[in-house]
Amino acid sequence: MIQLKDVSYVRLGSPDLEQAENFATTCLGLQIAERDKKSLYLRSDERAHTLCYSEGDPSDQTVGFEVENEASLQDAASTLESLGHAVHAGKAQEAEQRKVKAFIGFRDPTGNHIELVVRPERNGRRYFASRDAGITGFSHIGLNSTDPLRDEKFWTHVCNARVSDRIGDIPLMRVNAIHHTIALVRAPQSGIQHINHQVETNDDVLRSYYFLNERRVPIVFGPGRHPTSGARFLYFRGPDGMIFEYSVGVDEIEDEATHRPRQYGFEPTSFCMWGSKPAGMALPNK
Amino acid sequence: MSESAKNRTTPLIASVCYVRYAVSEPLACARFVSDIFGLQQVADRDGELAFRSDDRYRTVSLSNDQGDGASIGVEVWDEAALQEIGERLHEHGFAVRTTNADKCRRRYVYSALLAEDASGNRIDLVTRPARSGRRYFPPRDAGIVRFQGIGLRSTDHVRDLAFWRLLGTEVTDWVGDIAYLRIDNLHHRIALYPSRRNGLLYAAFEVEALDQIMQNSYFMQENQVKIVQGPGRQSASRQTFLHVEGPDGLILSYVNGIAEVGEKPRPPRQFPLTATSLCNWGSECKGVPELSART
Secondary structure, three states: OEOOOEEEEEEEEEOOHHHHHHHHHHHHOOEEEEEOOOEEEEEOOOEOOOEEEEEOOOOOEEEEEEOOOHHHHHHHHHHHHHOOOOOEEOOHHHHHHOOOOEEEEEEOOOOOEEEEEEOOOEOOOOOOOOOOOOEEEEEEEEEEEOOHHHHHHHHHHHEOOEEEEEEOOEEEEEOOOEOOOEEEEEOOOOOEEEEEEEEOOHHHHHHHHHHHHHOOOOEEEEEEEOOOOOOEEEEEEOHHHOEEEEEEOOOEOOOOOOOOOEEEOOOHHHHOOOOOOOOOOOOOOO | OOHHHHOOOOOOEEEEEEEEEEOOOHHHHHHHHHHHHOOEEEEEEOOEEEEEOOOEOOOEEEEOOOOOOOEEEEEEOOHHHHHHHHHHHHHOOOOEEEOOHHHHHHOOOOEEEEEEOOOOOEEEEEEOOOEOOOOOOOOOOOOEEEEEEEEEEEOOHHHHHHHHHHOOOEEEEEEOOEEEEEOOOEOOOEEEEEOOOOEEEEEEEEEOOHHHHHHHHHHHHHOOOEEEEEEEEOOOOOOEEEEEEOHHHOEEEEEEOOOEOOOOOOOOEEEOOOHHHHOOOOOOOOOOHHHOOOO
């Protein structure tokens, strides 16, 4: 079984790095780690980077997960190959671009581009935000799935993900104590549905709501509260249509051995207990 | 100050215990207060509709009596305190009237003095306001816990402040000339807003948590109720709030998480009259000048 430790980074293609940089610094509030002609590295926590834009097609979207060591990486490669997934062994230069020691790339059953990495770099200097959004770190992703039942099986049987809760047949899955690191979202094609950053307090969620509204950033869902994880949230749209989320107060699963996934009906109150309705963002499964 | 006041070991006043509104359409307002805002209607007596929000018999009344219909109830500690306050107000030139059994009955209190501040706001100083043995049972799940306090319009904030100080309240903080007044361990129970006219600005009701502030905000949007301001958070008191407006310009507020005042005395803090002093999340008030930062 492939032991995922945590989500590590997201890589996104973009035709307009300037726009991406402008949004990331003035709206989202990330810190620029590095910037050159063809790429933009952004920090959100103690890691050297957690989001990287590179010049290219916005449909190029990759999620990196950390595994224990190079032996685990080799085991993962054999497991994936035996199941018929084509595995790309990362070259030294590619690993350098990702600021990791080593990595492999493959596609999940829906076709999402996934990378498994070893020893992603940290940065000795603390994270210093470009605006006071209160970000404490990159935390999870929403991942498109053309068949949630099949993909849940992949993430929980081939990998070590566990289902924390389900809304309809959409699983919210954890790889550590945090309620979810991967949320599957039913969609007609592969892709990253949203990128989550945690913030310090409720105040940050509400302040950003008013702040982003004033700057005419489309708010697509929230401010709201998920009854599943307990997190207060705000979803908004960034460059190339990517949806970003701020949230705070996501539960931890206290007892790994005895936790049973709860089943929520597929309805608006299962996504928001405050009563906010998605606008310009499809609810998973719809 | 009389001998009895010097020897007091208890405060002169205990709480703001009710608000009585005189409105032109009591029935339309009543629907707003119960069906929309979520208070429990308990009585319809002497032309006044009464509503509960906690273990008190009633905290809100509505009538169309523009004469004796509008007032704010302040619970005085005991009869001695009532007498003391009466003397103090009289000495300082404020109007104070004694009252009769009928007016006390109408207010659900044991005894009362009817006072006016310098702006002409009617303040009922009352003893032993009625409580109810039955628990509060609201018409909808708005999460209301209790009546917390009021915002009051003031046309003469120096004299009005003097009035409230005679009752034993203290200023905890200023936003411009808006004064937050405390009477117990909470940051404030009364907020005095400089205004061109007098009258009650809002009555505030504590809800269980931020969840209820937000749920009520979406509930109001869905029911096309005017949100005057919020969801927001007051910078000085740290309380989250949502001000909503019903018929007749009636403003009611949900609040949660007000700061408590510590043991150690501190001077009132001065905040400038800017939008971020009134709400540090960034909400702005629409259409109510007292709640807006004038630019």
